[in-house]
Amino acid sequence: MTPLSEEQKRDLEAAAFRRLVSHLRERTDVQNIDLMNLAGFCRNCLSNWYREAAAEAGIALDKAQSREIVYGMPYDEWRDKYQREATPEQADAFRENRPKDH
Template sequence: LKHFDDHKEVQNIDLMILADFCRNCLAKWYMAAGEEQSVEIDYDQARKAVYGMPYSEWKEKHQLKATPQQLEAFEAKQK
């Protein structure tokens, strides 16, 4: 998580293209791990743990609109 926090310039779509997962995926895995340990955590709490702030705030500050090249690469990866 520290690595992702240190590299906010890396967009989620780039992570999906490169590694088939993104910060939101990490939040879902975090939430599932909590459930396995009988720890109640909802998706918003999990995303706050992953993003280091509420998702809406992170999105406003750091998320850029996907470029045509990113969208093309993402779609190609899905096939």
């Protein structure tokens, strides 16, 4: 394995994060509940993690700002355009598999 400097790791992790966010912005057909049920995290989780990382760096971001960074638009706009009501099956799976910290 090629040894990486801390700076290289940070840059590669940042690039991977940007690609993940870009992918999720393109896949507006994938609902957050689907992500939660499959992977245990969703766009909102990513925005929370982003906000927490900013806070650790001494940067104040509110929930709306971090969500807009992840969604690429204000959250309310994304929700109105793309979010669908969860099916009973999705809701049941979420209740059964929901991570304990959500």
